[in-house]
Amino acid sequence: MRIIQINLNHCEVAHSLLEQVLREKRADIALISEPYKKVETQSYILDSSKTAAIWAGRQPESVQPRQFTHILDEIAQDARHRSQVVIAGDFNAWSEDWGSTRTNARGRTLQETFATLDVALLNTGSQNTFSKAGYGSIVDLTFCSSGLYRRTTWSLSNDYTASDHKYIVCDLEDREQAPTAARSSRFNPASLQPLKFAEELRIPDPSGDVECEVHNTMAAVLQACRASMRCSRGHSRHHEPVPW
Template identity: 45%
Template sequence: MKILQLNFNHCEAAHDLLMQTVRELKVDLAIILEPHKHIDTQPWEMDSSGKAVIWSCGKLPFQKVIKNTKTGFATAKMENVYFYSCYASPSLSFEEFVDFLDRLAQDANQYSSVAIAGDFNAWAVDWGSKETIARGNALLEAMATLDVVLLNNGDKPTFIRGERNSVVDLTFVSSCLVKGNYS
């Protein structure tokens, strides 16, 4: 299964390039954050804010879609893995961020195989940031309650705007998926 994770930051050009990239790379599932617009022709699931999206863009159908009435994440099952597309706005208070993480961890704890990807707007040296802030610590603590491994490595920025860059788009997967022995 081919999976693509992108943060559009509401950019129309990025959306147009997605369509071409999906066709060329034969992507099955796209995790999209802050999309420019929604696609109506194929399965497209999103959180209540419309900023966290899971798109079944290939031939593999969703086995199950988990309807979530809260903002922050969308969930769908494909090939026996529960995929989460997450968006934590930088404008969330720390308490709101922790609430989002609690809901996410509680939901993901129900399943043995998960992939959690998103823009968490959290900084920690564990994934290449220059420093660890409170949101980074909270995210580390939430992910520690799950049997997940961080796939990001090194300090390659996932967000670049002018001279500013950071590593805020992260991907965590169940350890069984890393080992390749999931069912």
């Protein structure tokens, strides 16, 4: 499954470009903030305030309460009843955990709410997802349940959007393909950027569940490896790939 995330800034040109990008990249779902199109169809659903939308080949779902804390509470409540989730959007929240220069009130609220969920942040690197008039920030965030984390690749696209937000592309591997992909590739230690690794390594706070903490710590290490090393194809039949 491929998911594309974008803030269209209510721009008609950006909307038209998105339709083209969805076809070219063969995306299954688009998560849209500040959409241009205000009329729903079977595959394009708006929230009640018409400030967010989800596009899909099939009937999608969408939620967007008016108050920030309320939307997060509703998302968290819904996510607790699901084993596999992807949560994404323009949260307009700053946190040093995802590369902001500081943590604001929205960032703290988002962290505190999602700390109660079994989800991990997919964002990697420190490139801004929003930029305008020389100003930039990381406000477009993507989270997924821990069970999906190892099967998901997150990236920012440099394709032109006609918006002040970048496209975010998430590739989710099929369950049966994940083990093959894991065995057939490994990180190239010669390409390691130590400072980048240290910058990207964010060990989650203790949750009280040892098994969960081990999983989340290994996921954080893997995420740092992805951001600081190149992958190379492994040819050895005698050694399994390791994150470092």
